[in-house]
Amino acid sequence: MAPVPNPCYRFLSRPVGFPDLAKDFQYETSRELDLDSVELHGSFLTQTRFLSIDPYMRGRMEPGTFMEWTPGQIWEGFGICEVIRSETAEFQPGDKLYGYLFFERYHAYAIQEAQPRMFRRLENSEGLPLSVYLGVCGLPGKTAFYGLKAIGAPKEGESIFVTTAAGVVGMTVCQLAKAWGLKVLGSTGSDEKVKFLTQEVGVDRAFNYKTASTAEEVRKFGGLDIYWDNVGGEVLDLALISMKQKGRIVICGHISEYNDESRYGIKNTWEMVYKDIKMQGFYVFTYEEQYADEFYSTVPKMVADGKIKYTEDITVGLENAGEVLLKVLNGKNVGKAILHI
């Protein structure tokens, strides 16, 4: 067969503040691949189906950060691909795999990469749409589940405040927390999302942080046993003084600060001393071994049973990767941002 186009999406230069689409990224269309004749050397050839766009990607563009992207490299991130040829017994043509993929239409992965790229064959016995395995049943869902279990350590009857509660991680945290008997306060950035949180997600109370005072809302809600921090900055500082004795703060992400060169400084850490407060960041994969089985046997079933709702924001076309990332960084996506290739 004749070679087919194999476009990819590249990271060209390190952004200052918000990425500049014209300068920092490039959609490259000149590469080609002959799917039938390309030598696999024991690897398996895949076609990319779905790619996940997440706020953490902005962090990867900073020098010296964890799993830093090098200018010139093809973007990488979690996605779902289908095996189209294979020279390893591990995977068969037709298998749908979840893993850490290149932003490229086709790619041959060596079997030695299967472990670091965390390839996992999706059995999907619940018959869920595949894209769900990038959202509520993928990394964001694991983030919510592992973080809440390992650091939040929730006990029935406790209270939790969740920021960016209408985001994919946030709303999963809210729903797990409700299912586990917690009282849930959620903050979000629009009145429409507030309605969504109270009416669809089922939190006890929600507010629009752009029009309501976070300090006042947290005060009315009462002290916090758990604070799920998706934003950092001023809200984290405020939460510190609102925590109950032995409160737990789950540092999940600081989206407010990825693009902010003059970060807000937290002043209330001394509150931690007398109140025995724990504040802990977490890299989701640290807990993969400990909780993955429990996660995959719990969450997809809860989703199939309608006990956990989710929303998706699917954009078609690899060429839109950068644009979708900007949308995510600006909080403009409604539901898990996914590229359909």
Place this chain on the structure above:
Amino acid sequence: MAPVPNPCYRFLSRPVGFPDLAKDFQYETSRELDLDSVELHGSFLTQTRFLSIDPYMRGRMEPGTFMEWTPGQIWEGFGICEVIRSETAEFQPGDKLYGYLFFERYHAYAIQEAQPRMFRRLENSEGLPLSVYLGVCGLPGKTAFYGLKAIGAPKEGESIFVTTAAGVVGMTVCQLAKAWGLKVLGSTGSDEKVKFLTQEVGVDRAFNYKTASTAEEVRKFGGLDIYWDNVGGEVLDLALISMKQKGRIVICGHISEYNDESRYGIKNTWEMVYKDIKMQGFYVFTYEEQYADEFYSTVPKMVADGKIKYTEDITVGLENAGEVLLKVLNGKNVGKAILHI
């Protein structure tokens, strides 16, 4: 017998910044007590021997803080007293007790107060000087031992950075860390104390933060598994970027900020996410039940055997309580600050 003077030391008004001795405190000499005839109503009458002066006392003067002092009340704090009369079988005249005492020469405590005031008869089978039970074998020693065990969770071969390392808590942390096989970096505020740390305490490396760059010293020492935070502010911010993967930060106190109205804001909390960093404050008594037996069977013996060294800064006279506190807040004390009554 005739009544004898029963002086006390009072907290009069809430300081702004550093306490003003003339305005905020008062040594009151007009009160008297007849030791033989005063009605005890089942309580036990004590004579105060030693009182501990600690930085946390400044925190108690702030409105709304934990165990806040009320203007007008007599100071309270840990001390050692001797029972001189008793109407309870629990304690006998001559018993030396450790507990949370009033800053008063004589006081009759109800037996119901024995629990919240944490009275403990000092057996002192090691024959240590009694004042030691206010320092390395008292609250500061427990702070070091419990915090290191419960939050630091040190493993042999790991590294720890200890701030105010020549302080009583700090030097106990350093010595326990060395005994448990850690590599120890200590910071302190004078060249003399640097010498003391390396030659007497036995840390691997020490520096004077007033003349050396903390950033540079920490960089040369290498990444940190544990940071023992006694100061908060800028050093805590710097430690955040110096922590290794799964590092633990023990928030013990923020002495730099007790008197600072415009606190330094921590900007590097986002480092916690990718590095799985835990930062935890602790109230020492939270761990009393869990670790007290281990502490009392370990530390006094280590002290008696010369394995843990300690220094004391003893001032005679209750009237000097405020002055000694100022000395402590200014870091001018050399060793555990203790009042001998």
